[in-house]
Amino acid sequence: xxxxxxxxxSRGFRIHCPNCGSPGLFKEGKWFTLNRSCTRCGLRxxxxxxxxxxxxxxxxxxxxxxxxxxxxxxxxxxxxxGFTASLIAGIGAIxxxxxxxxxxxxxxxxxxxxxxxxxxxxxxxxxxPPGQDENS
Numbered sequence: 263x264x265x266x267x268x269x270x271x272s273r274g275f276r277i278h279c280p281n282c283g284s285p286g287l288f289k290e291g292k293w294f295t296l297n298r299s300c301t302r303c304g305l306r307x308x309x310x311x312x313x314x315x316x317x318x319x320x321x322x323x324x325x326x327x328x329x330x331x332x333x334x335x336x337x338x339x340x341x342x343x344g345f346t347a348s349l350i351a352g353i354g355a356i357x358x359x360x361x362x363x364x365x366x367x368x369x370x371x372x373x374x375x376x377x378x379x380x381x382x383x384x385x386x387x388x389x390x391p392p393g394q395d396e397n398s
Contacts, residue, residue, distance in 0.1 A: 264384040267376055274372025277364050281305040281382045287368055296367060305383060307371060317370035324366070325358045 270280050278285050284302035289295040299306045330351055337347035379385055
């Protein structure tokens with residue numbers, strides 16, 4: 263295989279294309295707009311409709327487990343008042359998913375190719391032309 267699992271993980275954490283390592287996963291200057299495909303190698307990022315529902319679940323889970331649960335624990339231990347905990351939780355429930363959005367999309371793409379690395383065009387015996395669906 264040309265692209266190893268460790269390279270896929272590294273590229274996932276850096277929000278880069280899992281196939282070629284290009285940093286073009288998202289449109290330049292647009293925080294929430296994922297490119298349809300890699301500008302360098304043509305790998306399609308949006309595999310099918312609803313393909314990133316797992317990324318939304320991942321984002322939600324990280325927000326709850328890493329942010330909201332600790333706020334709840336601080337409230338239950340009496341460290342934060344109810345008003346303060348509610349205010350922090352409300353603001354965090356909006357900001358944390360927005361800040362983690364890019365990473366959740368990249369991590370979900372990374373997980374797909376960790377399980378099926380042979381689906382990457384770089385790991386195939388016959389190359390797929392840029393812009394063409396790799397499952398055709």
